[in-house]
Amino acid sequence: MKKVIITLLMVGVAFGLTAQNIKVDPNIKVEVTPDLKMTVGPDFEIDLGAHIEQAMSSIEGMFGMDFGDEEGRWKEKYQQDTEELEIPLSKPGEKGKLQVESHNGTVKVSAYSGPTVKVKMIKYSKKVERESGENGMRLLSSGGFNVQAEERNNIVKVETEGWNNRVDFEIQVPTNFSLDIKTYNNGGIEIEGVNGEHSVESYNGPITLNNVSGSASASTYNGAVKATFKAVTANAPMIFTTYNGDVDLTVPAGTKFSTKMKTSRDIFTDFENFALQKTTPQKSKEANGYKVKYEDWVEGKLNGGGAEVTMETRNGNIYIRKG
Template identity: 35%
Template sequence: MRTQKISISFFLALAVLWSCQLVAQNPYSRDFNMPLSKPNETGTLKVDLHMGGVTVEGYSGKEVLITMISQPDEDGEEDSDRSKEGLKRIPNSSMDFEIAEENNVVYIKGSHKGRTDFKVKVPRQFSLDLSTHHDGEVKVTDVTGEIEVDAHHGGMELINVGGTVVADTHHGDITVSFSSIKSGVPMAFSTYHGDVDITFPGNTNATMKMKSDKGDIYTDFDLTANRPETRLENTGDNPKKIEISSWIYSNIGNGGPEFMFTTHHGDIILRKK
């Protein structure tokens, strides 16, 4: 019995690692239950996906529950009979992914060959660091903690989240609905092609920094926007307009940490809950 306890302690102290090689023509699904090294402390989920999306849901348990759904890369199958210098192409549909836990941090790394989606359940008090690159939507519900999301080609929807959020994408909308926020901490929401739609608790105190190059700003908060400052610089017969700042600033509540919102092609919508 003593040997078994030492063995379990040693096992929990190490990273729990799965590396799976999959060969399939149809979607492949597998479930994993990942125990935490310190189940009574707040953990962190870190996800890095090359192609695919991630859905994270908070629940009342103390483990991280993971469902992986992989779809082999089918690009080029229609050209499988094409030869290269007389050699026939053999379709390569293998995939690999990694799931690991170390010191209360759970790591998920997706395959570079084919689409891999993940559905994850985490304790409701948990921090998230989520990154997707291609065709990767991000959805989060019922989680409170430090949340960072980077979805390069995909939108994100964060519903009933608490704590702090830093969200960035290039192609996609950003939608966030806060149940609560951590006071005194700055946040940022940025996209290039898409809307930024954020719902805050009515008692939020913050300084809003906003910029929409080709869109509008809407809100039901009681605020007065400070417009950009400009000046004219005379250069011969053609005065040159110099814009000092293209940002719009405004306080909600009593003011406070800076919340930044920016989009190039889209609107900014700030809602009061």
């Protein structure tokens, strides 16, 4: 029950509700359904799925730690333990793939000229106490690292198995490496200079792809999605989505793609050869008639069009920039 109350309070904050502007209708009805929708009166329905999942992810991800401080002052409160791994590849010099699943912490991946994958892990936990407390006991440890890494045929997998202690990853890979990165709590993701096919997903944290090449799919529930490409693979579809934050895409001047975009705010570009198209509605035959539906998508073509690039945000702007 406490978890539900906290969640609803967080959702209330997301909608900008305060004690001063909430009006309670005695006839209000709250209907709990499998797809998480709230019915308020006969004509108003709110889709709570994304907001509840985002709120619970934020609450459960904190574990009593103030990780929301963007300047990193929270780090002073916790003990930092570091471990480093160097993982050899079965086929050095050939293309490879890195798969990371992090339950609590950020992931940074950068390209370098070496033949191995280098993994640095930073664990944050309660500081070990030097003096005994009132009960004559002092803290020795909050546990060790709970990380597993393996390599097979140039595919490297790194995974954290615990949720309580935050572990940040700083990983170096050869330049020609594809990435499959998934994070959950406190899960900001940064990618620098890697060339490949990238799939990046965060449940709670911003995503930044800087000076990458190839193609990418990036999505998060809470945070901006920013991608800057040195080169884009022709005819490769891409997706960039967030619930709360901007979608900011930079591509070389000659890049061609077709796009579908959706936002409750605004769309900007500095490309001269970007043309909007008339949106195509969904049409279907119903049992007793016919149905046409517009879903608020904006469609367009860059430099004449090409593979489809989808960009969507529920609370933020969309930017398409010329690199």
